Amino acid sequence: MTPSTIELTPTAEDRRIARHAAAAIVLTVAEAAIPLPLPGVKPGLANIVTLVVLARWGWREAVWVSLLRVLAGSLLLGQFLAPGFFLSLSGALASLVVLGLAMHLPARWFGPVSHSILAAFAHIGAQLVVARLWLVPHDGVFYLTPVFALAAVVFGLLNGLVAARLLRELQRVSPPPGDPMER
Numbered sequence: 001m002t003p004s005t006i007e008l009t010p011t012a013e014d015r016r017i018a019r020h021a022a023a024a025i026v027l028t029v030a031e032a033a034i035p036l037p038l039p040g041v042k043p044g045l046a047n048i049v050t051l052v053v054l055a056r057w058g059w060r061e062a063v064w065v066s067l068l069r070v071l072a073g074s075l076l077l078g079q080f081l082a083p084g085f086f087l088s089l090s091g092a093l094a095s096l097v098v099l100g101l102a103m104h105l106p107a108r109w110f111g112p113v114s115h116s117i118l119a120a121f122a123h124i125g126a127q128l129v130v131a132r133l134w135l136v137p138h139d140g141v142f143y144l145t146p147v148f149a150l151a152a153v154v155f156g157l158l159n160g161l162v163a164a165r166l167l168r169e170l171q172r173v174s175p176p177p178g179d180p181m182e183r
Contacts, residue, residue: 017061021068024049028073038144040087040127041151044159046073047095047119051112051163056170059100066092083135087127094126095119112167116160120152 010018024046031045046069054062070092074085102115128148132141 013061016057017064017068020049020053020061020065021072024065024069025072025076028069029076032073032077038147040124040131041148043155044120044123047116047123048159048163048166050095050099051116051119051160052166052170054099054103054115055112055163055167059096059103062099063096066096086134087130090126090130091123094122098122111160112163113157113160116163117153117156120156120159121149124148124152 027046027049031042034042036042049069050062050066053065070085070088071080074080074082074088079085079088098118098121099115102110102118105114128141128145132139
């Protein structure tokens with residue numbers, strides 16, 4: 001029997017996704033150390049990375065970064081397959097669907113800030129639905145909607161502003177995607 005080896009050669013895209021996913025994972029783990037005033041209300045700092053990736057490299061790479069962040073973040077925080085993992089996954093999936101649709105809105109009026117706010121609403125909406133259907137079998141969970149909606153507006157706005165600023169800086173200092181100088 002001859003020994004066989006499988007050699008996987010990572011592409012530039014693979015490396016870029018890994019770098020961005022690592023940054024998002026670091027932000028997720030750091031955010032877990034922040035005391036929360038209300039369970040489930042978090043700033044969602046890792047979403048800044050997802051917004052930047054979406055704007056620079058497209059939806060497909062943003063999906064990879066977001067899903068890798070949810071998976072690795074839950075493993076690092078010891079929450080894999082716990083309720084928090086499923087809440088995070090449902091929020092991430094809903095956000096990605098909304099971002100995929102929002103990309104087709106006129107860029108003149110919709111950018112990183114509006115995308116961030118829309119994604120934040122999708123994220124919290126999905127989490128409330130999952131919480132109602134699985135964790136809290138009572139409609140009383142929806143009484144928290146105004147609090148979560150306010151958090152979605154505030155954190156969506158702040159994350160969108162940070163993402164917009166980062167995108168402006170990246171355009172100023174780095175070559176556009178697809179440029180032969182990009183490594």
